[in-house]
Amino acid sequence: MLDISSTWVAAQRDHNYRRTPGRRVTTTEEARAFVDEMGFCHFWPIKDIEMPNLLHAIAGRVRDVPAEHADPDGSKCWGWKDESLGKQWWYYGKLLRRRATLVSLRLLPEIYAASDNFGDIHDYLEEYRDGVLTAEAKDVYEALLEYGPLDTIRLRRESRMSAESAKSRFDRTLVELQVGLKVIPIGVAETGAWHYSFIYEILQRHYPELPEQARQIGRSQAQQTLILQYLKNVVCADRSMVAKVFHILNWTSREFSQAISGLIQKNPIQEMPVEGSKHSFLISR
Numbered sequence: 001m002l003d004i005s006s007t008w009v010a011a012q013r014d015h016n017y018r019r020t021p022g023r024r025v026t027t028t029e030e031a032r033a034f035v036d037e038m039g040f041c042h043f044w045p046i047k048d049i050e051m052p053n054l055l056h057a058i059a060g061r062v063r064d065v066p067a068e069h070a071d072p073d074g075s076k077c078w079g080w081k082d083e084s085l086g087k088q089w090w091y092y093g094k095l096l097r098r099r100a101t102l103v104s105l106r107l108l109p110e111i112y113a114a115s116d117n118f119g120d121i122h123d124y125l126e127e128y129r130d131g132v133l134t135a136e137a138k139d140v141y142e143a144l145l146e147y148g149p150l151d152t153i154r155l156r157r158e159s160r161m162s163a164e165s166a167k168s169r170f171d172r173t174l175v176e177l178q179v180g181l182k183v184i185p186i187g188v189a190e191t192g193a194w195h196y197s198f199i200y201e202i203l204q205r206h207y208p209e210l211p212e213q214a215r216q217i218g219r220s221q222a223q224q225t226l227i228l229q230y231l232k233n234v235v236c237a238d239r240s241m242v243a244k245v246f247h248i249l250n251w252t253s254r255e256f257s258q259a260i261s262g263l264i265q266k267n268p269i270q271e272m273p274v275e276g277s278k279h280s281f282l283i284s285r
Contacts, residue, residue, distance in 0.1 A: 012235045017052040024060025028080050028089075031058070035090045039107040039229040043081065043092075043100035050234050050241055054081075054102060085198075086186045088207075093185060094178040096245055107229065109213035113222035115181050115249050119211030121145070121204050124182065133180070136161065136173040141182055144202050151189035152197035174200070179248045223251060223259040228268055231284040238279050 014020050018034055025031050034057050035041060042053040044065050056062055059073040066074035081092060081100075091108050095101035103111055116132075117123065124141050127133040133141075136159070143158035144150060156162045161170040177183040185198035186206055204211060214222075227242060243256055251259075260282065263269045273280050 009235050016233055016235070018057040019059075019061055021060045025054070025057040028083065031080050032089050035102045036104040036106060038104070038233050039226075040096065040101060040103045040111070041233075042096065043077065043102060046097055046099050049097055049245065050237055051096070051245065052233055082188050085188060091184065091207075093183075094175045095181075096248065098175055098179055098248060107226070108207070109210060109217055110222040110225045111249075112181060112210055113214040113217040113219055114226055114246075114251070117181055117211075117214075119204075119215060121202065127180075134173065134176065136169055137176050137180075137182070140170075140173050140177060141202070144183060144200060149186060149199050149201040151191050151199045153189075153191045155200055220255070220259060220262065223255060224263050224266075227259055228263055228284060231269055231282055236281045236283040238274075238281050242282065 015023065016038075018025055025034050031054065034052075034054070038052050041057075042049070042051050044055050045051075045053045045062075055065065055073060055077050058076050063073070069075070084090065084092060088105065090105060091101075091103035091111075093101065095103070095111075124133055124138065128135075128138045139159040139161070140155060143155055147154075147158060150158060153162075156166070156170050159170070159173075161167075161173075174183070181203055183200050184203050184206060186201045187199035189197050189199050191197045217225075223246075226246065230242060230245060231237060239256075239260065242260075243251075246256075260269075260271075264271060267285065269282050269284050271280050271282050
């Protein structure tokens with residue numbers, strides 16, 4: 001019987017997430033090691049999602065997202081993220097829960113293999129024909145395909161969404177393409193009203209080896225690897241939380257159940273009833 005309210009679970013999460021003064025992240029090297037150890041994490045804490053995040057690791061404690069630009073923890077978080085773009089320290093982009101996500105390069109092939117991508121740079125055309133990719137996403141992708149990396153201002157112009165009325169559609173489109181593992185930010189340009197805008201590039205051009213790496217990994221194997229890594233990070237979680245975390249990868253309910261069953265059979269995880277609850281939790285051994 002598992003007691004998820006126990007101080008042990010909370011202490012283990014604090015240790016894993018580096019939410020203690022003695023384990024807090026203080027340098028870029030430690031930030032890179034943290035992301036590599038976690039495999040994937042959010043940039044900021046996300047409400048109702050159990051997941052490590054870089055801000056709490058820098059702060060060494062649980063805290064709210066800073067409202068001030070001068071906040072020391074927030075400044076480090078933003079600064080290190082901007083410094084990392086284009087250097088392939090990790091993957092950075094809108095991904096899990098459609099929020100800013102950091103993924104270790106050691107697990108990026110598994111993320112890609114567990115997604116709906118096949119690996120050809122022109123696969124977007126099939127997705128567009130199937131109604132999976134929107135017309136706006138096709139236009140943005142093709143602008144990058146033709147012109148190479150573009151800052152946000154130029155990208156809006158080349159994809160014919162430079163009008164102020166199109167800004168929200170453009171922003172949604174960029175999230176759609178990032179969640180679909182099609183494009184990523186690779187730098188920062190001093191353009192726009194705030195003299196700050198991301199430079200975007202096609203994911204496969206920035207990580208040309210990624211499709212081939214992913215092809216060596218079966219989809220079910222990738223799913224199990226990601227679920228196991230998540231459970232190692234968070235200590236324990238119910239099935240609904242695990243499903244929420246990986247929702248954007250479009251796993252079917254059957255695939256998800258088979259991945260969980262496979263891990264239980266192989267024995268790296270177990271499912272236990274929760275004390276005082278009708279639910280059961282998955283826990284890594």
